[in-house]
Amino acid sequence: MDKYAEKMLRSLENPVQTGEYPDLKNNADLAMFLKQSVEKGILYTNVQDGKIVYFTAENYSQMHQNTAYELMYVLDGTVIKQIEDKKYTLHTGEGYILNRRITHSDDVQDGFLLVLDFSEEFFREVTRSIDIREDTHPVFSFIEKCGQDSSGWRKSYLEFSPTVPLPNEQFRTVLDSLQQELATKKIGASFLQKGLFLRLVELLENKKMFNVNAIDIHxxxxxxxxxxxxxxxxxxxxxxxxxxxxxxxxxxxxxxxxxxxxxxxxxxxxxxxxxxxxxxxxxxxxxxxxxxxxxxxxxxxxxxxxxxxxxxxxxxxxxxxxxxxxx
Incomplete structure (x- = not known):
């Protein structure tokens, strides 16, 4: 990887080596990353704080952890996802929500991957007025429980896939709208970002759209x-x-x-x-x-x-x- 690309990645992800693998710390409470395979490697795009940054570099697939929660969604093609010591092949419309203790990597060889990072503070703020119960809000409940785990050792994640093999235009529209609001500094953008994030998670809980499964590594x-x-x-x-x-x-x-x-x-x-x-x-x-x-x-x-x-x-x-x- 050339020095410019390495510098850009480090500036966006702020890797800190605290153990065997680096912890990636994002600069914002809510940020979107896009990785798309192109002829010369991977087109990286970062959208946050009213800015869009993009560059082309080699495929970064180093194992790491995040200080934020991570929602990843395959927009097109296939992505090889490694979670701890297991590798999985994901196809269009499939994805995961990972808690901060999961060691993982993304290998985008022929695909288009979207990653949405959100902090625990952001999640607590946007869900403050929501009555979160596991029977009615399983995805919200999963994220909330991850934040309540004070032991710091529990490793679990959510995987999701389309209920039927059809494009999910509604989910993609919300993602597109969220990207637009993350890229602007207009008045009200932060409020719209919070509302769109809630709508996104709510769609994941729609059983006619997605199958959601909680995986406990332990x-x-x-x-x-x-x-x-x-x-x-x-x-x-x-x-x-x-x-x-x-x-x-x-x-x-x-x-x-x-x-x-x-x-x-x-x-x-x-x-x-x-x-x-x-x-x-x-x-x-x-x-x-x-x-x-x-x-x-x-x-x-x-x-x-x-x-x-x-x-x-x-x-x-x-x-x-x-x-x-x-x-």
Whole structure:
């Protein structure tokens, strides 16, 4: 990395070496970072305090921690995310919320990544008047509990993915609006930033838009594997086989099948079929997509197979279901 790019990164992230990995301290309570793969490397963009700074440099993928919370969202393509000693591949529309104790890195080889850093003080201020309960506000509640952990050793994070394989225009619009308000010094910008941040988190809590899963790194091996397995099936919209599971999670499929059945009483095939059916119901009831388009989105082999799959589970045809349940 050339000296100018290194200087720019250091000025934006203020790395402080307090342990094995650097702590990145942002200059603002709310800041947006964008990393986009381009021909000459990575286009870095920082938006905060009424300013936009951008430059091109090599891919910075050093393991680090943050002094702020971090919401990361893949705008396009794929991103390799390392969290502690595990690596995950994220696709468009997927992301994480990490607490400050998680050691992580981002490897953007062919993608476009957005990172939103927000301080604990900022979060407390904007949620002061909100009645945060886990049953009604699970994402707000997760962040609040991270701030209340005085022991300082708990490592947990939220992962989220689209409920259905469609672009989320509403979420992207809020992100775009937040970027515009972070880039301006106009009167009222700070108030709009707070409102847009709250709206963003509220959208993450919308079950018709996102699947959200809390991961505790300190959970036992079996619990952690069940979390990884169910998350994998959900992110694939139920279109998985036991062979897929074994290949991608690197564990014997029979072993994972036993763990899932022990945890929730369902086999991998049964759990996947229920997720696939739920996504089909949602697309039928909330969109105007044709049956053929839904068949393709959920990767059924044919409309005929989708028809029989759906009718066997629901007792009525997809068209009849849509007529009775469409919003």
């Amino acid at each position: 959970s036992g091996k079996e619990d952690f594997l069940v979390e990884r397995l169910t998350s994998y099936i959900v992110r694939k919209y139920g279109n998985v086989s036991r062979r897929d599971v074994e290949k991608d999670l690197h564990y014997n499929d029979e072993y994972l099948n036993r763990l899932l059945k022990k945890a929730c009483g369902k086999t991998i095939s049964r759990y996947a079929a229920e997720i696939r059916l739920d996504r089909a119901r949602q697309l039928l009831s909330t969109t105007s997509l044709t049956i053929g388009e839904i068949t393709n989105l959920l990767e059924f082999s044919s409309e005929n197979y989708f028809y029989h799959f759906f009718k066997k589970a629901e007792g009525i045809s997809p068209s009849r279901y849509r007529a009775e349940h469409h919003d």
